Amino acid sequence: xxxxxxxGDKIAIMEEYEAGNNACADGHIVRATVIGQSEIDKxxxxxxxxxxxxxxxxxxxxxxIGTVEAVMGSMIAVLINYxxxxxxxxxVECICATRSLRKKNVALVKDLxxxxxxxxxNGAIHATIQDPGLGVLFTKCRKCGxxxxxxxxxxxxxECGWTDDRKLSSDFLKSDFLKVRE
Ligand SMILES: [Zn+2]
Numbered sequence: 001x002x003x004x005x006x007x008g009d010k011i012a013i014m015e016e017y018e019a020g021n022n023a024c025a026d027g028h029i030v031r032a033t034v035i036g037q038s039e040i041d042k043x044x045x046x047x048x049x050x051x052x053x054x055x056x057x058x059x060x061x062x063x064x065i066g067t068v069e070a071v072m073g074s075m076i077a078v079l080i081n082y083x084x085x086x087x088x089x090x091x092v093e094c095i096c097a098t099r100s101l102r103k104k105n106v107a108l109v110k111d112l113x114x115x116x117x118x119x120x121x122n123g124a125i126h127a128t129i130q131d132p133g134l135g136v137l138f139t140k141c142r143k144c145g146x147x148x149x150x151x152x153x154x155x156x157x158x159e160c161g162w163t164d165d166r167k168l169s170s171d172f173l174k175s176d177f178l179k180v181r182e
Pocket of ligand 1: 141142143144145146157158159160161162
């Protein structure tokens with residue numbers, strides 16, 4: 001049996017159980033020292049608190065950087081790698097509507113994009129790409145997979161010369177974003 005506890009919560013009395021992981025004895029009371037789930041080990045007569053792994057969920061207004069996982073007709077799905085420049089490993093995705101951008105290839109799968117979270121709806125995290133700072137940070141040529149250079153509002157492949165459109169971020173190919181990628 002386990003229960004959600006906060007630091008300082010009474011989780012047992014010393015007469016019954018000893019303080020285990022993430023717990024401490026305070027007089028004859030055993031208290032939690034972290035947020036988590038208290039678990040009583042009857043065999044060892046110990047009470048432990050299992051620390052919850054923090055899951056990073058972006059909130060409205062957060063700036064996220066992520067990898068495009070899927071491109072659908074009117075939206076892209078993005079696996080979030082950074083929330084407000086902090087790396088996250090929680091495998092959270094957001095979706096971003098692209099219909100109103102009037103671009104054929106707003107972003108491609110595997111592109112790195114910068115988005116702003118606009119809110120949560122029906123269990124999905126929604127983001128926008130419509131701001132000069134938002135958009136593609138890193139992309140490749142759709143034809144040959146080589147690097148591309150921006151030319152006004154389009155991009156051109158340095159290898160095969162293929163031109164394409166993307167919703168580029170004003171940070172496209174900037175060195176400070178490359179630091180963020182490391
Ligand atoms: Zn190319």
